[in-house]
Amino acid sequence: MAPESTAEPPRKSTLAAVLAPVVQPLVAILIATCVGGLLVLALGRNPFEVYGILISGSVVGVPNILVTLQMMTPLIFTGLAVAVSFRAGLWNIGVEGQMLVGALLSGIVGYAIHLPWFLHIPLAVLAGFVGGALWAAIPALLRVYLNVNELVVCLMLNPVALLVTGFFASHVLKAPGPTNKLPDIDPSAALPNFSIYSQVNAGLFLALACCIVLALVNARTIRGFEWKLMGLNPRFAYYGGVDVPRRAIGVMMLGGGIAGLAGAEQVLGQYRAFYDNFSPGYGFDGIAVAMLANFDPIGVILAAFLFGALNGGSAVLQMMTGLSKYLVQVLQFITVLVLAAQFSWNWLRRRPVAALAQEPERSAAPDLAHPSGRQA
Amino acid sequence: MFKVGLKIAIAAFSMLALAPVAPAFAGLKIAMVTSESGLGDRSFNDMMVEGMKKAEKDFGATYVVIQPRAVSEFQSALARAAGQGFDIIIGSSFDMIAPMKAVAAAFPKQKFGLVDVGPDPLGPNVVSTVTKDWEGSFLVGYIAAKTTKTGTIGFVGGKDIPIIHRFFVGYYYGAKMAKPDVKVIETYTGSFNDPAGGKEFTLSNVGQGADINFAVAGATSAGVIDAAKSSKTFAIGVDSNQNYMAPGSVLTSMVKRVDTQAYDMIKSVSDGTFKGGVVKYYGLAENGVAAAMDQYNKGLIADNVLADVDGLKAKMLAGAIVVPNYFDLKPGQKEMGTPPMATPPSVMNAKAP
Numbered sequence: 001m002a003p004e005s006t007a008e009p010p011r012k013s014t015l016a017a018v019l020a021p022v023v024q025p026l027v028a029i030l031i032a033t034c035v036g037g038l039l040v041l042a043l044g045r046n047p048f049e050v051y052g053i054l055i056s057g058s059v060v061g062v063p064n065i066l067v068t069l070q071m072m073t074p075l076i077f078t079g080l081a082v083a084v085s086f087r088a089g090l091w092n093i094g095v096e097g098q099m100l101v102g103a104l105l106s107g108i109v110g111y112a113i114h115l116p117w118f119l120h121i122p123l124a125v126l127a128g129f130v131g132g133a134l135w136a137a138i139p140a141l142l143r144v145y146l147n148v149n150e151l152v153v154c155l156m157l158n159p160v161a162l163l164v165t166g167f168f169a170s171h172v173l174k175a176p177g178p179t180n181k182l183p184d185i186d187p188s189a190a191l192p193n194f195s196i197y198s199q200v201n202a203g204l205f206l207a208l209a210c211c212i213v214l215a216l217v218n219a220r221t222i223r224g225f226e227w228k229l230m231g232l233n234p235r236f237a238y239y240g241g242v243d244v245p246r247r248a249i250g251v252m253m254l255g256g257g258i259a260g261l262a263g264a265e266q267v268l269g270q271y272r273a274f275y276d277n278f279s280p281g282y283g284f285d286g287i288a289v290a291m292l293a294n295f296d297p298i299g300v301i302l303a304a305f306l307f308g309a310l311n312g313g314s315a316v317l318q319m320m321t322g323l324s325k326y327l328v329q330v331l332q333f334i335t336v337l338v339l340a341a342q343f344s345w346n347w348l349r350r351r352p353v354a355a356l357a358q359e360p361e362r363s364a365a366p367d368l369a370h371p372s373g374r375q376a
Numbered sequence: 377m378f379k380v381g382l383k384i385a386i387a388a389f390s391m392l393a394l395a396p397v398a399p400a401f402a403g404l405k406i407a408m409v410t411s412e413s414g415l416g417d418r419s420f421n422d423m424m425v426e427g428m429k430k431a432e433k434d435f436g437a438t439y440v441v442i443q444p445r446a447v448s449e450f451q452s453a454l455a456r457a458a459g460q461g462f463d464i465i466i467g468s469s470f471d472m473i474a475p476m477k478a479v480a481a482a483f484p485k486q487k488f489g490l491v492d493v494g495p496d497p498l499g500p501n502v503v504s505t506v507t508k509d510w511e512g513s514f515l516v517g518y519i520a521a522k523t524t525k526t527g528t529i530g531f532v533g534g535k536d537i538p539i540i541h542r543f544f545v546g547y548y549y550g551a552k553m554a555k556p557d558v559k560v561i562e563t564y565t566g567s568f569n570d571p572a573g574g575k576e577f578t579l580s581n582v583g584q585g586a587d588i589n590f591a592v593a594g595a596t597s598a599g600v601i602d603a604a605k606s607s608k609t610f611a612i613g614v615d616s617n618q619n620y621m622a623p624g625s626v627l628t629s630m631v632k633r634v635d636t637q638a639y640d641m642i643k644s645v646s647d648g649t650f651k652g653g654v655v656k657y658y659g660l661a662e663n664g665v666a667a668a669m670d671q672y673n674k675g676l677i678a679d680n681v682l683a684d685v686d687g688l689k690a691k692m693l694a695g696a697i698v699v700p701n702y703f704d705l706k707p708g709q710k711e712m713g714t715p716p717m718a719t720p721p722s723v724m725n726a727k728a729p
Contacts, residue, residue, distance in 0.1 A: 063455065066452075071449075166569070170568075170570075171566075177470075178470050179470060179471055180569060196451070196478060196482045197452055197456060199452065266448065275447055275471075278447060280445035280446045315442055315444065315449070315453045315456060318443065319407055320460075321440075325414070
């Protein structure tokens with residue numbers, strides 16, 4: 001064993017302890033900003049001017065702030081969905097697909113059922129949650145009972161969800177007209193929004209509430225502690241008395257449900273109908289958001305705000321400078337790249353190469369149904 | 377130490393905030409809002425930018441292109457552009473009708489334009505356009521009937537809906553004018569987003585002897601063109617110039633000239649003739665439709681046929697030929713257009729609802 005791990009942990013000042021969790025993301029953002037600045041410079045533009053427009057276009061003035069809030073809402077949901085699963089050690093990267101299925105069910109409940117608003121809205125939102133949770137149950141069950149890597153199944157189910165929901169939107173339940181979409185939802189199912197400038201809607205408050213609730217669950221409840229244990233070491237959690245298979249299925253379905261809420265918010269609050277292929281990749285952006293937040297629910301809000309601001313400022317940047325939307329996406333992806341580099345750097349440092357060589361398979365994918373290593 | 381850092385941060389931030397943001401524009405300022413597929417779609421969005429470029433050259437206008445990532449971003453993009461003092465904001469997507477209506481009502485002084493939508497006006501400060509696709513379909517129908525070797529041509533539509541029937545009726549009318557005994561097969565795949573289905577239907581038409589198929593089916597059209605390539609027959613593209621998609625297999629494309637439509641909107645703002653609340657029709661006379669000719673289909677159409685087409689165009693402009701619009705036909709109607717010709721079986725045998 002390495003000598004420094006047996007030594008007494010170094011004393012940290014209070015300031016350092018407070019700053020520790022935010023240093024990593026801030027460094028990533030800083031590096032990304034510098035690299036992005038160089039890129040802007042290479043395009044023959046003044047980086048200060050471009051960043052100035054991005055910032056003023058996203059947070060200065062009511063219209064811009066409202067658009068930023070609109071852009072961040074789906075990212076809070078998808079980021080939270082990823083964060084919840086990752087924290088429990090389950091690599092749920094199928095949030096995009098879970099969101100689409102949730103959105104489809106919300107869209108169907110929104111137009112096919114007629115109820116007063118105080119029943120219709122909750123039911124349509126719930127349909128989104130259920131849709132996402134059921135879609136997430138597929139990789140969860142395969143993972144727990146057949147030990148199929150959830151990473152692969154989740155990834156493969158994303159295009160399946162896109163095509164299945166697209167089939168419904170273009171064939172089975174298509175609304176008349178040239179666009180592949182479901183009929184518009186009833187006004188009684190619509191989440192209210194507040195301004196002509198933006199489609200930000202009541203879904204934002206639901207998103208924030210989800211983050212706060214999960215932060216409390218993580219910090220204050222046994223369930224939250226069990227998820228954390230599973231994420232750190234499922235076998236240890238099993239010996240500690242955690243019902244690992246059930247918790248694994250539960251947390252995957254919870255993550256899927258939250259992803260489904262992202263779909264519900266899009267359909268009920270922004271589009272007012274299910275559109276085929278509506279997402280520009282919110283589920284994948286959610287992975288970046290969750291990583292930037294270090295899988296912390298409150299951090300997700302801040303990270304989603306940053307990404308939302310970049311997306312919101314993007315349109316202003318385009319109209320003020322004629323630069324392309326892709327510049328903003330590149331800036332986002334550089335942040336993710338830096339974070340991913342940090343992430344794998346830490347991971348490699350924590351696990352000496354020798355330990356990986358001794359136990360290659362188990363450390364890669366522990367058997368969740370039989371975490372003890374024995375077959376029942 | 378910390379305080380110094382904070383001061384630097386504040387100074388840097390205020391520098392950012394005060395940095396001059398608005399570049400100096402001369403002449404007209406135009407904003408174009410693309411559909412979610414954005415630039416590089418080799419279709420409407422790219423074509424409209426061509427119109428912008430022409431306006432830039434002719435009127436010294438400057439333009440910016442705003443590319444929303446999703447349909448949900450249309451409204452905020454339009455609304456925020458409306459606050460930026462553009463002389464006109466032009467949209468390019470059917471899905472922009474509702475957002476543009478809402479934003480145009482909220483900004484009554486801002487001028488808006490939207491290309492290739494329906495016949496309903498969007499608001500007193502919005503000009504919108506309808507492309508007379510039936511006139512373009514007429515031209516390619518004529519070319520197809522003159523070019524076919526088997527005497528049979530096909531039509532592969534997306535959904536079996538009136539707006540697509542409008543293309544078919546023009547196509548049929550043109551084909552029968554070229555060759556009264558030509559056989560025209562009318563098929564619909566049922567989807568605008570199913571290239572595999574497009575291929576199946578096209579190969580079936582080829583099996584029935586059709587050696588030229590007109591694809592009016594959105595993304596399904598790619599399958600029609602693919603089938604033409606594999607069966608060594610011809611396809612005819614639609615909306616944008618699709619000749620490049622399979623050089624030698626695409627006879628021509630029935631192009632909707634949205635670049636002209638965008639250009640004319642800018643022109644009207646430039647010379648002060650902009651009039652909102654109207655729907656403009658773009659047919660042959662307005663340079664709104666064309667059969668695309670370029671290096672990819674060079675030599676596929678005989679010179680005498682091209683000469684005939686020029687003659688047809690002159691007659692259409694003079695009013696000697698009026699291509700029938702499906703929406704003016706009644707179910708069961710026997711004759712259509714000027715000069716009158718028999719309606720296709722799908723119209724003739726239709727029962728009034």
